[in-house]
Amino acid sequence: MAEALLQIGGLSKRFGGIIASDAITLEVPRGELHAIIGPNGAGKTTLIAQLSGQLTSDAGRVRFAGEDITELPMYQRSILGLARSFQITSLFLEFTALDNVALAVQSHAGHSFRFWRNARYERELIEPARAALRRVGLEARADWCASALSHGEHRQLELAMALASSPRMLLLDEPMAGMGPEESARMVKLLRELKGELTILLIEHDMEAVFALADRITVLVYGRVIASGRPEEIRANQQVRDAYLGEQEVAA
Amino acid sequence: MKGVLTPRRVVTAAFVIGLALLPLYVSLTGDRFALTLFTRIIILALAAVSLNLILGYGGMMSFGHAAYLGIGGYAVGILAHEGIGSGFIQWPVALATSGLFALVIGALSLRTRGVYFIMITLAFAQMAYYIVAGLARYGGDDGLTIYKRSEFAGLINLSNKTQFYYLCLALLFAMLYLVWRIVNSRFGMVIQGARLNDTRMRAIGFPTYRYKLTCFVIAGMMGGLAGALIANHTDFVSPAMMFWTRSGDLIVMVVLGGMGSLFGPVFGAVALLVLEEVLSGVTEYWQIILGPLLLLVVLFARGGIDGLLRSLDARLGRG
Numbered sequence: 001m002a003e004a005l006l007q008i009g010g011l012s013k014r015f016g017g018i019i020a021s022d023a024i025t026l027e028v029p030r031g032e033l034h035a036i037i038g039p040n041g042a043g044k045t046t047l048i049a050q051l052s053g054q055l056t057s058d059a060g061r062v063r064f065a066g067e068d069i070t071e072l073p074m075y076q077r078s079i080l081g082l083a084r085s086f087q088i089t090s091l092f093l094e095f096t097a098l099d100n101v102a103l104a105v106q107s108h109a110g111h112s113f114r115f116w117r118n119a120r121y122e123r124e125l126i127e128p129a130r131a132a133l134r135r136v137g138l139e140a141r142a143d144w145c146a147s148a149l150s151h152g153e154h155r156q157l158e159l160a161m162a163l164a165s166s167p168r169m170l171l172l173d174e175p176m177a178g179m180g181p182e183e184s185a186r187m188v189k190l191l192r193e194l195k196g197e198l199t200i201l202l203i204e205h206d207m208e209a210v211f212a213l214a215d216r217i218t219v220l221v222y223g224r225v226i227a228s229g230r231p232e233e234i235r236a237n238q239q240v241r242d243a244y245l246g247e248q249e250v251a252a
Numbered sequence: 253m254k255g256v257l258t259p260r261r262v263v264t265a266a267f268v269i270g271l272a273l274l275p276l277y278v279s280l281t282g283d284r285f286a287l288t289l290f291t292r293i294i295i296l297a298l299a300a301v302s303l304n305l306i307l308g309y310g311g312m313m314s315f316g317h318a319a320y321l322g323i324g325g326y327a328v329g330i331l332a333h334e335g336i337g338s339g340f341i342q343w344p345v346a347l348a349t350s351g352l353f354a355l356v357i358g359a360l361s362l363r364t365r366g367v368y369f370i371m372i373t374l375a376f377a378q379m380a381y382y383i384v385a386g387l388a389r390y391g392g393d394d395g396l397t398i399y400k401r402s403e404f405a406g407l408i409n410l411s412n413k414t415q416f417y418y419l420c421l422a423l424l425f426a427m428l429y430l431v432w433r434i435v436n437s438r439f440g441m442v443i444q445g446a447r448l449n450d451t452r453m454r455a456i457g458f459p460t461y462r463y464k465l466t467c468f469v470i471a472g473m474m475g476g477l478a479g480a481l482i483a484n485h486t487d488f489v490s491p492a493m494m495f496w497t498r499s500g501d502l503i504v505m506v507v508l509g510g511m512g513s514l515f516g517p518v519f520g521a522v523a524l525l526v527l528e529e530v531l532s533g534v535t536e537y538w539q540i541i542l543g544p545l546l547l548l549v550v551l552f553a554r555g556g557i558d559g560l561l562r563s564l565d566a567r568l569g570r571g
Contacts, residue, residue: 052455078457086455092448103445106438107457113466114438143495165456 003066005030005169005199006051013046013061013223020046022223028169028216033191033200035210038220039243042230043205045087048173049219050199052084053077065168078107080166085158085175087203093147097138097157100146101129104164133157134165136190152183159190170197176206188212211235219243258568260561264515267522271421275414277280287413288498295481300505300517301427302474307503308512309435310467311447316357316377317502320350320472322494324479326384329396329489339402339410343431346480347473353380354472358465369557378496385491395490402484410484420481424518432514434470443467444512508549510558519557 004027006011019042028034036044049055051062053074061070068189069077080085092100106112109124119125133139136156143151146157155175162170175191176184188209194200195213204210209214210217211231219240227237234240271294278287299321305313327346336342361372390396401410410416434440445453446460453460483489492498501524509520527545531538553560 054451054455066462074454075457075459078455084455086452090449090452090455092445092452094448095445099441103441103453103457106441107453112438112442112458112463115434115440116437118436119438119441120436125438161456 004028004098005065006201007061007063008051009061009063011050011062012058013043013050013055014058019223021050022068024220024223024225024228025060026218026225026228028199028201030199031196032215033195033202033213035202035204035214035217036220037207037210037217041222042220043223044220045173046223048084048171048203052082053172065219075107079167081166082171083162083165083167083169084171085155085162085173087173087177089151089154089158091146091154091157091161093145095146096143096204097133097146097149097153097160098129098142100157101132101160101164102126104143104161105129105132108165109192128165128166132160135163136160137186152179155179155183155187159187163194167198170194170200171202172202172204174203174205176209182207254367258565260416260558260565262430263519263561267515268425275417278414284413287417289414289525289528289529291417291420292482294417294487295478296421296502296505296525297518297521298390298427298481299475299478300326300502300509301424302433302471302478303430303502304455304506304511304513304517305434306468306471307506308516309431309440309447310392310443310464310508312362312464312468313370314361314373314468315496315503316373316375316380316501317455317471317475318494318498319353319377319380320475321359321479321498322380322384322489323350323353324476324481324492325483325489326390326396326479326494327476328480328552329398329481330390332398332400332402333396337400337403338356339404342402342440343480350476350479351469351473354469354475355465358468358472362461362464362468374496374499376482377494377499381491381494381496384494393421393491395488395492398483398487398489401487402480416484417491420485421544423477423481427477428514428518435514441461503547508546508556510556513558516558522542523557525538526529 006028008026011021013021017107024047026182033055036047038044046055050057057070059066063069064082069080105125105128106119127241128144130139133142136159138153138156138160141153149157159175176187179187191213202213214231216229217231217234219226219251220236221243226243227234227240274290275287278284299317303314303317306314306364324346327349328342331342332347357373357376361369364372385393408415428450435444442458442460442463446464450460482493505524508524509518510516519520527542528538531541549556555562
């Protein structure tokens with residue numbers, strides 16, 4: 001069997017007395033969409049931050065595409081093809097939507113010690129950026145200042161930026177948070193399209209979306225993996241129901 | 253109709269033309285003082301332009317920018333004192349030493365953020381101040397008189413006030429052009445991105461530290477160039493030119509004119525220094541008038557003078 005694209009082994013993080021992630025072990029094979037669910041404070045975002053390199057881990061290893069990336073800084077993980085979207089929208093608000101995405105393209109187009117040519121006229125940056133905007137349905141907003149876009153559009157722009165860096169894997173932190181039903185539906189459709197091409201680790205509160213999209217689901221509670229398996233296994237798991245799903249009354 | 257002649261463009265053009273024609277006015281009126289004043293304004297505008305590159309575009313709140321003026325100035329002064337009068341040696345040395353100083357300060361200070369960054373840049377600049385004040389051989393506290401301006405093998409005579417004025421002006425425009433190219437290049441996009449959201453920049457794959465450090469060094473060298481000009485202008489260098497209040501003046505020029513706008517620092521330098529000149533002629537306590545004026549600009553005109561012109565443009569464009 002081929003080696004999984006992302007392998008996490010015994011990953012831990014403490015904040016003082018609080019254990020945010022407790023020896024998390026899981027694997028995401030190439031091409032799979034793996035969802036992580038869990039109640040608030042379960043350590044989902046901490047895990048994403050550890051995987052993207054924003055937080056250093058206290059113990060455990062992370063392997064990506066056969067390489068040990070545990071010690072790599074954030075930007076090098078991104079260069080390797082591990083792209084992250086943020087739960088709290090994190091954009092360049094004074095730039096246009098196109099500028100935002102073009103920067104993501106630029107980050108993977110060699111070094112940026114280029115001082116003379118106007119970057120906004122460089123076709124090799126602008127065209128892939130436009131393509132990424134088209135992909136997420138934001139083409140018409142290309143020249144809008146990012147601060148003028150709606151919340152849902154910010155989430156789409158986040159995704160466009162992640163896509164523009166031509167990643168091998170996406171780490172998506174609640175891409176549907178705060179979206180209306182229509183926007184959510186569009187995002188689900190988009191993620192379904194991306195599923196075959198990219199490996200995705202998805203954190204999401206929208207259970208309907210998670211069960212519709214995920215190949216596998218891992219349930220985190222207090223930083224610990226309490227279950228991991230195919231959606232129907234998770235739905236049937238009594239421990240998960242007690243800890244989490246029960247309160248949310250997930251429609252079967 | 254959205255004309256080409258927006259208020260902002262008209263004012264910018266007026267500044268450029270006015271500065272270019274000033275020597276003509278001087279030769280007609282014989283007002284030699286105006287030439288001296290505006291030479292000084294242009295040199296400080298050049299320093300403000302360099303500060304704007306890191307402060308306005310890069311979001312690096314350096315509180316020690318006058319140090320580069322001092323280092324560039326002392327490079328010229330010390331070499332002149334030691335009998336090396338050629339500008340072809342003095343000026344490259346001025347650029348190299350200020351660039352090196354920026355590299356050291358930047359390498360340490362750019363690892364910190366916010367208030368710490370401000371404090372470290374301030375501390376380094378003050379350190380440079382005390383070191384220079386301790387150079388007994390070069391006048392120490394009293395400063396160092398330069399008996400001969402930089403020589404450029406007869407190409408240009410810096411002792412000729414008009415020629416020197418035009419040299420300063422040409423360098424100011426050259427640096428404005430350079431900054432304009434830089435901020436719109438890939439490098440400039442990284443610098444501006446780092447100002448807006450450094451974490452995100454690193455998340456999408458930019459090692460922002462090395463880009464910011466490079467930017468810091470470029471700005472330091474431009475500051476050193478302004479220092480070499482100042483030394484030639486006043487025929488004198490002293491530790492006072494790198495005291496922290498001088499760094500504060502530069503920040504005021506940038507903020508008053510408009511952070512992160514190309515011509516903003518030029519507007520700011522002209523406005524501040526002309527006001528200073530006019531008000532100090534009226535009263536000894538001119539700072540009592542200048543202070544509240546600056547306060548008003550900061551409170552009501554975000555984006556400074558250039559920001560005001562911009563919003564005027566926008567209002568007329570809609571109307």
